[in-house]
Amino acid sequence: MAAALGEDALTRVSANAAETFTDAYYVALTSARGSLASYYVPKTVLPSGKLLPQISYNGTVLSDPDDFASSYTTQMPFTFFEVQSINAHVLNPALAPLDQTAKPKEQEANMSVLVQVSGYVRLIERKDGPMRAFSDTLVLVPNKEEAGAKGKDKTGEGKSWLIQNQNFRFVV
DSSP states (O other), X not given: OOOOOOHHHHHHHHHHXXXXXXXXXXXXXXXXXXXXXXXXXXXXXXXXXXXXXXXXXXXXXXXXXXXXXXXXXXXXXXXXXXXXXXXXXXXXXXXXXXXXXXXXXXXXXXXXXXXXXXEEEEESOSSSSOEEEEEEEEEEEEOOSOTTSTTBOTTSOBOSEEEEEEXXXXXX
């Protein structure tokens, strides 16, 4: 069997995934709302009957990325997110069994990452207005689609990570 990734590699991969993903995602929430659905795994019904992705956005539960994107685009006023902290941990270091010849890059693309984000969001007004605190917990999984497929970003490459589960809350 291939040697498992060490703690340093797991930490590096989870930190890079969290930072890269959140940088793009919170910009999309503000200024690229039409691309929001591409940040989530495709709608899937598991054999157990559970729906993916699981999205809980301030108490509203959705499992369809297109429904989330549509409701966010039509119901949310202007938003400006200021991320204050990002915390990432490998949730599952081996989503699927890999054979003995698996390279480190294959192992890095075979894990799920738990990401906790907190910060402030300004609603309604672009430059003035109160900032409300928020907390967002994401489970990211590797994008199994080829580069250039669904989830295409500005560079023409597919996103490396997609949201499988999300729990977003405004903090009172």
